[in-house]
Amino acid sequence: MVNFGFQLNTSSRVNLDKLDKQKYEKLIKAEPDILKCMACGACTATCTAGKFTKTSLRKAILLLQNGDEQGAVDNLKGCMLCGKCTIVCPRSINTRNLINNILKIYSK
Amino acid sequence: MNNNRNILIIGGGPAGLEAAIQLQKLDYNVIVVEKSDHLGGHLAEWDRLFPDGIEAKEVLDKLLNNLVGVKYFLNTDINSINLLDNCYNAILSNGITILAKAVLIASGFELFKAERKQEFGYGVYNHVISNADLEAYFKNGKDSRVVESPSRIGFVHCVGSRDEKIGNIHCSKVCCVTAVKQACEIKEKFPNAEVFCFYIDLRMFGRGYEDLYLKAQQEYGIRFIRGRVSEVAENIKNELIIKAEDTLSGKPIQVTLDLLVLMSGIACSTGSEKLGEMLSLSKKEDGFFECKDSIYSQQLSNKKGIYYAGTCTGPKTLPDTFHEARSAAMAINMYMNKE
Numbered sequence: 279m280v281n282f283g284f285q286l287n288t289s290s291r292v293n294l295d296k297l298d299k300q301k302y303e304k305l306i307k308a309e310p311d312i313l314k315c316m317a318c319g320a321c322t323a324t325c326t327a328g329k330f331t332k333t334s335l336r337k338a339i340l341l342l343q344n345g346d347e348q349g350a351v352d353n354l355k356g357c358m359l360c361g362k363c364t365i366v367c368p369r370s371i372n373t374r375n376l377i378n379n380i381l382k383i384y385s386k
Numbered sequence: 387m388n389n390n391r392n393i394l395i396i397g398g399g400p401a402g403l404e405a406a407i408q409l410q411k412l413d414y415n416v417i418v419v420e421k422s423d424h425l426g427g428h429l430a431e432w433d434r435l436f437p438d439g440i441e442a443k444e445v446l447d448k449l450l451n452n453l454v455g456v457k458y459f460l461n462t463d464i465n466s467i468n469l470l471d472n473c474y475n476a477i478l479s480n481g482i483t484i485l486a487k488a489v490l491i492a493s494g495f496e497l498f499k500a501e502r503k504q505e506f507g508y509g510v511y512n513h514v515i516s517n518a519d520l521e522a523y524f525k526n527g528k529d530s531r532v533v534e535s536p537s538r539i540g541f542v543h544c545v546g547s548r549d550e551k552i553g554n555i556h557c558s559k560v561c562c563v564t565a566v567k568q569a570c571e572i573k574e575k576f577p578n579a580e581v582f583c584f585y586i587d588l589r590m591f592g593r594g595y596e597d598l599y600l601k602a603q604q605e606y607g608i609r610f611i612r613g614r615v616s617e618v619a620e621n622i623k624n625e626l627i628i629k630a631e632d633t634l635s636g637k638p639i640q641v642t643l644d645l646l647v648l649m650s651g652i653a654c655s656t657g658s659e660k661l662g663e664m665l666s667l668s669k670k671e672d673g674f675f676e677c678k679d680s681i682y683s684q685q686l687s688n689k690k691g692i693y694y695a696g697t698c699t700g701p702k703t704l705p706d707t708f709h710e711a712r713s714a715a716m717a718i719n720m721y722m723n724k725e
Contacts, residue, residue: 292632294582294641295538306607313604317612317634340635343609369600 292344308379311371315339321363331356347384391415394486399427401696401711402492403449406456408715418458433524436567437594488691488718493658495697498546498650507618514646536579536644541565542615543585547651556672558651559701562589565649566602573606581608584615652701674700685714
C-alpha cells in the first residue's frame with residue numbers, strides 16, 4: 279500500500295443498532311440477575327483479582343450490553359470465583375453464576 | 387373584628403382544588419380562579435400516575451366530586467390585586483371584584499417547552515415528542531408521530547432541568563420516575579421494541595420509585611444509559627440518529643430510534659410571575675416563590691394573608707402537593723380565626 283504519510287483510526291463509537299442480542303438473551307435465561315445491575319461498582323471495588331488484573335464485573339456487563347463480547351470475556355479471565363462480589367452486591371446478584379455463564383456462553 | 391369570610395384561591399389545579407375542598411368544609415366562602423378552560427391543571431391531561439399506575443382521572447374525579455359548593459371561574463385572569471384595609475382586593479378579567487381576607491396562591495408550573503432545547507429537534511423532526519405528548523397518546527391512542535411498530539424507543543431525562551444555559555438550574559424531581567413509568571408503559575404497548583433511557587442521575591427518592599426502577603430493568607428489560615444525549619439528527623428514512631456518551635464505559639454511543647421522548651421539566655408558570663410582581667412576593671434564584679421558612683412552614687409567604695400550595699414554590703409530587711394544600715388550609719383557618 280502506498281504510504282501517504284497518514285493513517286486512519288477505527289472509530290471507538292459503540293453502535294447499538296448493530297447489537298446481536300441472541301447470546302445476551304441466552305445469558306438472561308441462564309442468569310436473569312444480570313438485568314438487576316445498576317452499575318454501582320461495589321463488585322469491582324472489592325474484587326481480589328481486580329487489584330492485579332483488569333477484572334471488573336460491572337465493566338464486563340457493560341461491555342456485553344455494548345456488544346464487545348471478547349472484551350467481556352477477557353475482562354473476566356482473571357476471576358478466581360472467590361465470591362466477594364456476591365457478598366457486597368446491594369442487589370444480591372448471583373455474581374458467580376453470572377460470571378460462569380458469561381464465560382460459558384461467550385468464550386470462543 | 388372583620389367578618390369577611392372570603393378566601394381567594396388562584397389556580398384550579400390539584401393544590402387549589404384540594405385547599406378549596408378543605409376550606410369549604412370549614413364553612414368559608416371559597417372562590418377559585420383558573421386561567422385555563424378546565425379544572426385539574428396538568429392532572430387533567432395526564433393518563434396514569436407513578437409509582438402505582440393509578441389513573442389520573444380517578445384522582446381528578448375524587449377532587450371534582452368533593453368540590454361541592456366551591457365557586458370557581460374558568461378562563462379568568464387576575465387583572466390586579468392589592469391590599470385594602472386588611473383585605474385583598476382582586477379585580478378579575480371577567481369584571482368581577484373579590485374582597486378576600488386570605489389569598490392562596492396555587493399557580494402551579496408550566497412544562498418546559500422542549501423546542502427550546504434545539505439540539506433535541508422537538509418540532510423539527512417528526513418522531514420527537516414530549517412526556518406530555520406521550521401521556522396524551524396513552525390517553526387517546528393516537529399521535530401521527532408514533533410509528534405503528536417502533537423497534538427502538540429512547541427517553542431523554544432532564545430536558546430543561548439542571549441546565550444553566552436555558553436558565554433552569556433546578557432538578558424537576560418528578561421526571562426521573564415519570565420516565566421510568568413511561569418506559570414501562572411503552573414497552574407494554576410495544577413488547578418487541580428496545581427501550582433506552584438516557585439519564586444523568588436517576589433520582590428515585592420516593593416510596594415505591596426504586597422498586598419501579600428495578601421492575602423496569604428486570605421485567606421490562608429497559609436499558610439505562612448514563613449519559614446525556616448531545617444531539618439528534620434524522621436520516622433519509624426519517625429515523626432519528628442519537629448521539630450520547632456512555633459515561634460508565636467512557637465511550638461515545640450511537641443508536642437509531644423510531645421515537646424519542648423528551649422529559650420536559652417543571653418550569654415556573656407565567657401566571658406566577660405576574661402575580662409575584664403585583665403582590666411584590668419574593669422569589670428565589672430558580673424563579674419559584676420563596677417560602678417564609680423552607681423547612682418548617684413552606685405554605686407561608688412573606689406577606690400577611692398570602693399562602694402558597696403546590697408547585698408555585700418548586701417542583702413537587704402530587705402527594706406532596708396535596709399535603710401542602712391541606713396544611714395551607716389549616717394555616718389559613720388559623721389566620722382567619724385569629725384576626
